[in-house]
Amino acid sequence: MANASVEKIKALGLRHGEKAVMGVTAAICLMFLYMAATRPTIETTPEEVRKAASQAESNISRRQGEEDILKLLEAENIKNPNFEKMVDEQASNKIDAIAFRVASPWVSPEPGAGLIRDTPELIAPTQLVAYPGRGGVLIYEIKDGERVPLPPEDPNAPQNGLPQSRLNRRMQMASSGMMGGGMMTKKQQEQVNKKFEKDTQRVKSLLVGEDKSKAKEAEKKADATAGPFKETTKGLRWVSITGVLDYKTLRENYLTALKRKEVAYPHFKQVDIERQALQEDGTWSEWEQVDAEKNHEVLDNLPEHDEEWVPDPVRLERLVDPLPFLKAGYWEKVHVASLVPKEKKEVAKPQLNSGMMPGMMEGNMMPGGMEGGMMPGGMMNSGMMDMSMMEMGGMGMMGGTASDDMSFVHNEEELLMVRSLDFTVDPDTSYRFRLRIVVFNPNLKREDVAPGVDKNAIELAGPWSEPTEMVSVPADVATYALQKVASVGTTDQVQFEVTKWDPGNGVMVVRRFDAGPGDVIGSPFVVDIPNSDGTGSKREKIDFNSRQVVLDAMGGSRPIPKEIDNSRFEVPALSLVVRPDGSVAMKNQAFDEPNEVRKNVLETYNREKAEASSNKARESSSYFGGMPGMGP
Structure with a gap:
């Protein structure tokens, strides 16, 4: 309770x-x-505050005499330390560095001791230029996945190290334009000067990029292994993608990650390529990987490589696809100008009326030919890949194991050339490409790495480059509007240039046709087809029918109003054509006439005809015991 x-x-x-x-x-x-x-209460007045502030300002602004300062220093017992005397005494008694040396030498740490490795930062290639091409590639004949052996009795069996057909092609490229010695007429001098200008322009067309630096040329030794195998000429389309890699920055990134300078070099594996195709609605397709296996069906079966202008130190095989030897056509935009030695880019000026043979001197500088003559021993290696690069050390080196195998190619160059060839492009299609480098993982199976570092992946891929500018692969039968021609009756006509490429042998022929509304552009016509075997050009009927019909045409000469000027001006030819698929396209002289690809195709065709004729003349003169290019 x-x-x-x-x-x-x-x-x-x-x-x-x-x-x-x-x-x-x-x-x-x-x-x-x-x-x-x-x-x-607070008794401070405003007047007192003003008076205190005035006194403080007076104390701050008042100048103090030197004597007052000295008296104050003496009162505080601060004396002059006589710094000048102290400095003079130190100057007379110099310090001996030997007295401060360590008792024992510094000990270098064991490799990797206390150094935690990281993943190197990879970079993308830059200054990429994509350029289309077509031609006849010399390639080994493949049957059931194997090269076909060449019977000894075959007429194309090697003579002096190379098949005669290939020697003829080398001879025609290395010594084209040779003329007899002695005094030249004015017309001959003009021809020599024109040839010099063409050769100079030809050199420029082979180069890509801005020319800023110099490098030393190193000759690549021939690889005379295996064979002989049967060879064939195969027509191929391609796009070459050429650029540079900042090797200096990449090595610095490796040094930052791997800590030791002697191993701070990337071991390159390959270059990956992706491309986009321009669709009918004007948009780009998704990025897709280029079929590397199909490209290597060509690159791994080359009897011979064309001449390289960039020296070996800046042209590593893992970053640069080789140039196949062309039996028809020529390479364009495949050498980086800034990496090509000066002597390669200069065409020797002709010595007019000097008693010398200009062709003998000029021929050595002809683009695409062998420098300094035609000896087989000086030619590029066969299509067999350089075994010194294929496999140094097997998987041990491929992965960069803990032993840090450095037997792969590495140097101290600042820039490296990058070049990829895509032989899988389709005609009459526009693309853009991007590249990235792939390296072997330097930290594979290592334990001295930072947390999170991938030590299991065999290879590492870098970032993708910026896309190239759009590059258009021409149709096998391509048409270009060049100029307005005289009307036929009431019909306006345009002169078209038609280029016909044969995918079978890679030969390109060119012919011009006039067509107006209702006409089909191109028709069968007999033209010269150059041969590279020394037999000159042959006449053959080629079907230039483009299957394109002209809808309308305009342009040509137009009068200027008399009030302004009593003269005329030219309007670029413009034509609408119906393509074989039913779509309508515009052909414009303003775009087609300066088209670089069109001009290079025409120049190549004319040059091959001229070289085939001069090669035939040399073959004929040799029967009299004279030198090629000279009279009996």
Whole structure:
């Protein structure tokens, strides 16, 4: 039972407790108010504040005399340490570094001791230029996945190291344009000068990029292994993608990651290629990987490589696809100008009326030919891949194991050339490409790596480059509007240039046709087809029918109003044509005439005809015992 007294106190607290608390609070508040009211007030006036500020400003601004400062320093017992005397004494008593040498030499740490490795930061190739091409590639004949051996009795069996047909092609490229010695007529001098200008322009067409640096040329030794195998000429389309890699920056990234300079070199594996195709609605397709296996069906079966202008130190095989030897056509935009030695880019000027044979000198500088003659021993290696690069050390080197195998090719160059060839492009299609480098993982199976470093992947891929500019692969039968021609009756006509490429042998022929509304552009016509075997050109009927019909044409000469000038001006030819698929396309002289690909195709065709004729003349003159290019 509850206590009665406790219950009474509880009831009293519940009834009157809050009144007691409020009374205590009011008493405390009254006490604080009384204390505040009885405190003295601040007696500082504004005049006193102004006076104190004025005195402070006077003290700060007052200048102190030198004697007062000295007296103050003496009072504080601060004396002149005589620094000048101290410096003179130190100069007379020079410190001997030998006295501070360490008792024992510094000890180099064991490889990797205390050095935690990281993943190197890879970079993308830059300055990429994509350029289309077509031609006849010399390639080994393949049957059931194997090269076909060449029977000894075959007329194309090697003579002096190379098949005669290939020697003829080398001879025609290395010595084309040779003329007899002695004094030249004015017409011959003009021909020589024109040839010099063409050769100079030809050199420029082979180069890509801006020419800023120099490098030394290193000759690549021939690889005379295996064979002989049967060779064939195969027509191929391609796009070459050429650029550079900042090798210096990449090595610096490796040094940052791997910590040791002697191993800070990337071991390249390959270059990956991706491309986009331009669709009919003007948009780009998704990025897709280029079929590397189909490209290597060509690159791994080359009897011979064309001449390289970029020296070996900056042209590593893992980054640069080789140039197949062309039996028809010529390479364009495949050498980086800044990496080509000066002597390769200069065409020797002809020595007019000097008694020398200009062709003998000029021939050595002909693009695409062998420098300094035609000896087989000086030619590029066969299509067999350089075994010194294929496999130094097998998987041990491929992965960069803990032994840090450095037997792969590496050097101290600042820039490296990058070049990829895509032989899988389709005609009459526009593309753009991007590249990335792939290296073997330097941290494969290592334990001295930072947390999170991938030590299991065999290879590492770098970032993708910026896409190239759009590059268009011409149709096998391509048409270009060149100029407005005289009307036939009431019909306006345009002169078209039609280029016909034979995918079978890679030969390109060119012919011009006039066509107006309702006409089909091109028709069968007999033209010269150059041969590379020394038999000159042959006449053959070629079907130039483009399957394109002219809808309308305009352009040509137009009068200027007499109020302005009593003369005429030329309007570029413009034509609408219906393509074989039913779509309508515009052919414009303003775009087609300066088209670089069109001009290179025409130049190549004319040059091959001229070289085939001069090669035939040399073959004929050799029957009289004379030198090629000279009279009997």
